[in-house]
Each structure stands twice: as C-alpha cells, then as structure tokens.
Amino acid sequence: MTTIDVQKVTYNQLDDEKDVYIDVRSPREFAEYSLPSAINIPLFSNEERAKIGYIYKQESRENAVEKGLELFSMKLPLFYRELKILFQSNPQKRMIVYCWRGGMRSKTIAGTLSLLGIPCFQLEGGIRSYRTFIQEFLAKQMEVGRQFVVLAGPSGSRKTEILDHLEDKGYPVVNLEKLANHRGSLFGHIGLTPHSQKEFEARLVRRLIEFEHASHLIIEAESKRIGRVVVPSFILKGKEEGRIIEIDTPFHDRIHHIHQTYRPDLHKDEFGEAISYLRKRLSHPVYMEVRRAYDENRFDDLFTLLLECYYDPRYEFKQGVDRAKGSSISFHPFEEGLSSLEKELDQLIHHSHER
Structure with missing residues (x-):
C-alpha cells in the first residue's frame, strides 16, 4: 500500500x-x-x-x-x-x-x-x-503585571454600549460578554447563540494578544460565569483588585435600554421559559405579578419588577463594589457620561505610565 x-x-x-x-x-x-x-x-x-x-x-x-x-x-x-x-x-x-x-x-x-x-x-x-x-497562554496570565479598570453598575446601565464606544476609540477593552456571546443574566442567551468555553477562551486569547503591551485592561464587573462560560481566574483576580468605576444611569433609562436590547416582543416564548426559573427566587406575590405582566405584554412593568425585586438587590449584595477605591460617573445625559469616563481613563493610564 x-x-x-x-x-x-x-x-x-x-x-x-x-x-x-x-x-x-x-x-x-x-x-x-x-x-x-x-x-x-x-x-x-x-x-x-x-x-x-x-x-x-x-x-x-x-x-x-x-x-x-x-x-x-x-x-x-x-x-x-x-x-x-x-x-x-x-x-x-x-x-x-x-x-x-x-x-x-x-x-x-x-x-x-x-x-x-x-x-x-x-x-x-x-x-x-x-x-x-x-x-498555556491563559495559564501564564497570572504572571503578567497588568492593571484592570472595572466598569460596574446594575442591570441595564448600558455597560456593553459603553464598552463598545471605548473599543471604537481604541481603549484596551476586553468585552467578556461579547466574547461569550451572552449578556450575563438569566435572560442573557435570548436572541443569541452563546459560544462554547473553548471558543470563548480562543477569542479571549486573541483579544489579549492585541493588548500584549497594554498597562491596563478595561472590563465589565462580571461574575464567575457568563451563561455556561467560566471566566478565567486571572480576570476575576483583576476585577477584585482593579479600579472600580460605577456607572450611574437613571432607572427609566435602564428600563428603556433593557427593552430595546432584549426585544421581548420578538422572543416571548424564550422569556416565558426564563421567567419560570425565577419561581423559587421570588416571593409568590411578586412572581405572580411578573407572570401577569408577561402574559399581558406589559414588558416595561415586567422589567421594573425584575430590577426592583431581583436584579438590583442581588447587585447590591453580590457585586460587593468597594466605592472607597473607585468612583462613580453619572450617565445622565449619556454623552456627558462618556466624555467624563474617557477623561478619567486617560488620567488613570497616563499616571500609570508616569510611574
């Protein structure tokens, strides 16, 4: 042969x-x-x-x-x-x-x-x-001396939009949700096809290589998991030790942004399935009101209930934002918030280079 x-x-x-x-x-x-x-x-x-x-x-x-x-x-x-x-x-x-x-x-x-x-x-x-x-590349990242800037803020604060803006401006952004193709919440997969762990890590490495010589990385304050994807430990460590910038967005703007992003009118069945997982996490009266708002297509009321009774309390408890080592920027109006954020980032990176 x-x-x-x-x-x-x-x-x-x-x-x-x-x-x-x-x-x-x-x-x-x-x-x-x-x-x-x-x-x-x-x-x-x-x-x-x-x-x-x-x-x-x-x-x-x-x-x-x-x-x-x-x-x-x-x-x-x-x-x-x-x-x-x-x-x-x-x-x-x-x-x-x-x-x-x-x-x-x-x-x-x-x-x-x-x-x-x-x-x-x-x-x-x-x-x-x-x-x-x-x-092997990810295993070596713990040894890389790099600082993190962490954008924090409750659900609907337009953090992904802010990261996209900074990325377009050339800042060293690592948008973890974009790399995972998942928005990081119980509803985060709706309308998307989430990436596998292997694809997420491959995209992350390609992004890190782009910023091999950057002194800072800008990330969102994510939990250990984004959907089914597990965030590497060096990023979690960087989040814990990094400089926090909390995004302050008016509540009504958050509701509008969530509605426009998730489009429940186009994905109602998927929303209904996701809501069912909240049965054990919400009090019975609140859960029933959520179901009624969903059944009656009152989506702004639905998102208001979810933020006030579930996501915002979890954010305050779980996020553990140390405001003493960070700052807060108002995004009302939104464009002024972007300008203020850029100025603060430029100052942080400039001072780091001076040291």
Whole structure:
C-alpha cells in the first residue's frame, strides 16, 4: 500500500495573514470552536461521523476506516471543486487542512488533493495543538503585571454600549460578554447563540494578544460565569483588585435600554421559559405579578419588577463594589457620561505610565 506523503506545519508556523484554514471536522465540531476565519468543509456530516464512531466502537477500526473511505470517495469530486476554487482565489496563500488531532481526516484530504494538483498542508496535532496553545497562554496570565479598570453598575446601565464606544476609540477593552456571546443574566442567551468555553477562551486569547503591551485592561464587573462560560481566574483576580468605576444611569433609562436590547416582543416564548426559573427566587406575590405582566405584554412593568425585586438587590449584595477605591460617573445625559469616563481613563493610564 502506497503511503501518501503529506507536508505538515505546526501551530507555531501558522500565519493568519498568509494561510487559508480548511476545517474538515463535522459541523458540530466546527461550531464548538475553530481556527480564526477557518472555512468548514466537513469530510463527514454529524450523522456520518456518529455512525463511523459507532462502527469503530462496536465492530472494528478496520470496518470504520472502510466506511469512512466509502463516504469520502463519493464526496471527493465536491471536495476537489471547493478546494480548487479556494486555491485559485488565494494563489499566494498556503492551504492548511486540519481535523481534531491531525489524524486520518485531514491527512486524507491534504494528501489526495495534493496528488490532484492542489498543494495542501496538514496541521500537525490538529485543532488540539491550537487548544494547547490557548490553555498555556491563559495559564501564564497570572504572571503578567497588568492593571484592570472595572466598569460596574446594575442591570441595564448600558455597560456593553459603553464598552463598545471605548473599543471604537481604541481603549484596551476586553468585552467578556461579547466574547461569550451572552449578556450575563438569566435572560442573557435570548436572541443569541452563546459560544462554547473553548471558543470563548480562543477569542479571549486573541483579544489579549492585541493588548500584549497594554498597562491596563478595561472590563465589565462580571461574575464567575457568563451563561455556561467560566471566566478565567486571572480576570476575576483583576476585577477584585482593579479600579472600580460605577456607572450611574437613571432607572427609566435602564428600563428603556433593557427593552430595546432584549426585544421581548420578538422572543416571548424564550422569556416565558426564563421567567419560570425565577419561581423559587421570588416571593409568590411578586412572581405572580411578573407572570401577569408577561402574559399581558406589559414588558416595561415586567422589567421594573425584575430590577426592583431581583436584579438590583442581588447587585447590591453580590457585586460587593468597594466605592472607597473607585468612583462613580453619572450617565445622565449619556454623552456627558462618556466624555467624563474617557477623561478619567486617560488620567488613570497616563499616571500609570508616569510611574
């Protein structure tokens, strides 16, 4: 049997600007996390991969390989056409093929297409080599001497909007909720597709690399979890030790912002499901009033009840904002608050550089 000679590259040899990444894992695997800007051209569908795995476990490796080759042989013309288009569209770039751990899937694709005139490289170690890099990078962050500025404030204070503004202005913002694609509350997933832990960490690392030489990072005062995503301990430590800036937003502005952000009129069933989880966390009279407001589409009343009876008391108790080591900025009007915040941040960072 002839062995296909496949050119390999390691993760450290990759270049996002000069390489095209082709992920041949199943769509479900790809959705969990992938290399930046990777293109998913799956060798097997989710169902086919599950079937091959079943054959491998219940029968033998040989039978699983045969089934895989049978499926691949039917898809080869499609693979060839898709990769040929990619190759012709990116003549100056390397075609990097990867699977889970640099095994048979990526080797088969890279080797076969190379024989057909489309030079491909196989990522040694597959996506696992990328995952190893992510884990090692995050493990070293405890040793990095970096200060944190923490934007705090109760639900609806427009902190995400403020972070977006600062990011556009070039400040070193690490927007954890955006990286998790979750708003950080019981209702935070509504209208979104939250990222996996692996994808969150990969995006976080890419963001941290952008600010490798920054003296400060600006974050929101998050809890340990954002949905199902766990925030790394070095960020939690930075939050505890960082400079707190509390965002003071009028209550009626918060209600309006929450309504505009969550759009309960478009996601009513999801809201109803989330509200049901509050049954044991609210007193019975308050819970029943919440349900009535929901049933009657009185969403401003619904959000008012949730803030006054649940989120604001939790914020005061759980957040533990140490106002003695921080400051408060009024965002009424909003534009003046942004201007005041920028001035305070500039002063903080400038004084840090002087030291």
